[in-house]
Amino acid sequence: xxxxxxxxxxxxxxxEGVRVPLRNKDGGISNDYIMVRWEWGDEVxxxxxxxxxxxxxxxxxxxxxxxxxxxxxxxxKNKTFADESVLNCRVALVASWSFTQKPTKANVxxxxxxxxxxxERIDIAAANTKLFFPxxxxxx
Numbered sequence: 001x002x003x004x005x006x007x008x009x010x011x012x013x014x015x016e017g018v019r020v021p022l023r024n025k026d027g028g029i030s031n032d033y034i035m036v037r038w039e040w041g042d043e044v045x046x047x048x049x050x051x052x053x054x055x056x057x058x059x060x061x062x063x064x065x066x067x068x069x070x071x072x073x074x075x076x077k078n079k080t081f082a083d084e085s086v087l088n089c090r091v092a093l094v095a096s097w098s099f100t101q102k103p104t105k106a107n108v109x110x111x112x113x114x115x116x117x118x119x120e121r122i123d124i125a126a127a128n129t130k131l132f133f134p135x136x137x138x139x140x
Contacts, residue, residue: 008134009038009129009132009133009134010132010133010134013038013131013132013134014037014038014041014132015095016035016095016096017034017035017036017037017038017094017095017096018035018036018125018131018132019033019034019035019036020033020034020035020036020121020122020125021033022034022118031098032097032098032099033097033098034094034096034097034098034118034122035094035095035096035097036093036094036095036122036125036126037092037093037094037095037126038126038129038132039093039123039126039127040129043092044089044092044093044126046092047088047089047091047092048089048092051085051088051089054081054085055078055081055082055085058074058077058078058081059078061074061078087109087112087113087119088105088109090108090112090119090122090123091105091108091109091112093122093123093126094108094122
């Protein structure tokens with residue numbers, strides 16, 4: 001039998017994130033990185049919960065009997081909002097980074113819009129609970 005302590009995550013990793021190295025233009029590992037929070041961390045969950053409430057409200061605007069044109073307009077707006085919201089949730093996953101620019105919401109959003117592939121790597125790291133255990137390794 002194990003101890004419940006065997007299942008506890010590293011508090012520092014939860015707070016500071018785990019290092020996700022970035023690749024340079026040649027495909028090699030660069031010295032730059034992004035520190036990624038766990039997907040079930042408090043800040044991330046708060047962002048996701050807020051998004052769920054907003055989306056639920058937005059999609060209730062599509063009521064039965066709405067004419068097709070209006071329905072299509074609302075759904076198109078909501079899809080755009082949903083896509084932007086995914087980016088905002090990814091922003092919540094970024095704890096810090098190695099760049100000279102501060103990881104403000106605007107800077108992270110701009111970077112992730114320009115590099116959606118890095119957003120995918122952030123998702124993968126955030127979902128990998130093993131990385132957040134005390135002996136789970138430092139990098140993705």
